[in-house]
Amino acid sequence: MNGNKVLGGVTFFAVSPYLEVPEGRYKVQVIPAGESLSNPSLFVINRSYYLKSGRDYTLVARGSVASGRVGPTLLRDDNREPGAGKARVRAAHFSPNAPAVDIFINGARAIENLSFTEATGYLEAPAGTYEVGVAPAGGDPIFTASLSIEAGKVYTAWANGLLGSMDAKAFKVTPSVDAMAE
Secondary structure, eight states, X not given: OTTOOXXXXXXXXOOOOOOOOOSEXXXXXXXXXXOOTTOGGXXXXXXXXXXXXXXXXXXXXXXXXXXXXXXXXXXXXXXXXXXXXXXEEEEEEEOTTOOOEEEXXXXXXXXXXXXTTOBOOOEEEESEEEEEEEEETTSOOSEEEEEEEOTTEEEEEEEESBTTOOSTTBOEEEEEEEEEOO
């Protein structure tokens, strides 16, 4: 940020902790690990953002370096505390080769036509374990995962990775904790 290294060695699927910064304009540059800012041709992200005080943001490096198509998406997070016995959850679609998707919760279609780089609003749900299905928009689930959420936490469920990949970059749903009640 603004020419200073604030994170290093961030791996695929990783979500860093929030960085606290004062309100202002920030130039954000992302390069492959081990490379130098002195070679701007290597930047996969080179963008400025104005960040407001008292707000939480997530900057997603999305796409694929191998394809040469990486870009940023800035999400505004809403980390308000959930009600008693509940959690707050949003879904985010960041699988670069997946079509728009529908998301099923315990067998029922809950979210429709979520496109690449989009995130839903937050839904409040009772703590527990849910079966999450991901389907091409209008279709039946082709991927399912179990997602456990705890009371007092705010989550993002990331649909990420690559369809058809069988290695460490394969499509999956990865939850991250955005905030916890004090």
